[in-house]
Amino acid sequence: MAIQIKPILQSVAHGANLSYAIQKFGGARSEWLDLSSAVSPFSWWADNKQKVIFPEAVFHDLPSFNDELNQTIQAYYGIAGLAVAGSQAAIQVLPQCFTRATVWVLAGAYGEHAACWRAEGHTVVELTQDEIEVNFLNGTDFPDVLIVVNPGNPSGELFSSADLQQWAKQLATVGGYLVCDEAFIDATPEQSILADDMPANMIVLRSLGKFFGLAGLRFGVLFASDDIRAALAQRIGPWPLAGASMWLAQQALKDIAWQCAQRQRLQECSGAMREALTSFNLIGSTSLFCTLAVPNVAAAQVLLAEHKIWTRCFRQQGLLRLGLVQPHELERLRLTLDKLNKPV
Template structure:
């Protein structure tokens, strides 16, 4: 298992502090969970049914021609390599580590490349994987650039896989509407924007033949009835979605300002997190953990290449706690 943010129980055990006493800003999940709609008894008693409107709601929300519901976009990340017999895969890095891991595990030759290196390597690749906006850097690549890469891959029967897990706040940059194109696959995560990661829901957007093959690989009844009901309610709530985008944008700007006030101006970020490369990453991570604040640490080749990702605090008390933590850390250094 690769390490991810949100491992609060492990941190609580390691540092000897009750889970309830922690401030967890280690993930890129919205800290305000959507209100859960009533779950009817039949949703628990029956097998999930595909004619409940979820697919149509997802197509409308993502502006996509078709959508395949998944038990989290992670399911597609693991299944897509099984739909090809082999080849060379480029993964624009640094990014969510499960992508490279899944292709390597399936026996593909994987090259991790920087965004500015893609044009040089692209003609030697069969598949290119891009996280857009990137996690953890927040880099947002323009749709036009991605479509150019897709066109070069498609000429040779290649794929462009775009993980848009953090795209909900910037829908104009999504390629969901372009997924009629052969070999263009867009993955969307539900739980991050809606603050409901625990329901495990995601979507694959692609041409019909590829979605059918992916559905066969995932298997029947992959998304539970209660999850489908929750997803349908959230994806149909346009007013709530607009309020969430505004709230996330305001909180992200505030977080960037808070970090800058402590000489940690973000190196990158998006609506759901801010990211900073700093030699303080490891000592600040430990300092915070000993005080019950969980950050996300990324280890680099040396101290100067290490980084921290900061998620959004939920309440005024949480904002104050993070502010005080950073103040105290730098005060101890002087």
């Protein structure tokens, strides 16, 4: 029998598909308010592009993880890590590093976690935050791998560092691992569980894209024990990141003054956005997004799209996630959301 192409697995829905929205609902890109990806509207590149000069080598030479990049990662995050092409690259390959396992995943969180572990033949069980907490409190049943997203996406819920540290200890008694996706935590780094004495069974994923407004660089970092980092690096293969991406990420990670200013303006804008949404069913938020519970969430997404506002729809949970809005755009968003509460 001739070899066959493997079947294509069902894809996970994502935000950041503005081209689809334009094709379906019309309008020029400049007319749209894109809130679908929850990437910061304030970009390090936009603030620094006039003074950035790329070295010729980042385009000419094959990329390599040099000592300066590794030192910059350690200085910013406080611990050595493995740079990857966005945290998605690690999410996709990490399940290949383990033998068949039972995996608990925070239900309703970033869908690629469950999908990627299932695709590699692992048994995936999706649990709510309350169910996870009760299971570890009872201490009678543990998975091989626990995956949490902290803060939650789209819920904005937070697990405490104390709980996560305790669960990692409990998992260690059965040879298990805790994976924590911290893609949205850079605005509040004090909530991170990263530490130079991180236990060997803890794996943390970080992303440059959301906080720095640099999602197009595809730069993330995986923090784990040496053997897990080596296993992941071997499976990802050589030259996983473009030289220009690594160099630019390094400049952003070193820019402490910009990071402080970014945290301040994200805090101010997210506070103003939460205040503007008080008359709606706001069920969760972070410094980079607000999430509303909406009765007919698919219809709500369409209504907003008809007014050139593109959002992220979570149909199963009935949630609509809105990326951070700059102050001058808040009134437009609020007035359009008002239409959801009016009969057609």
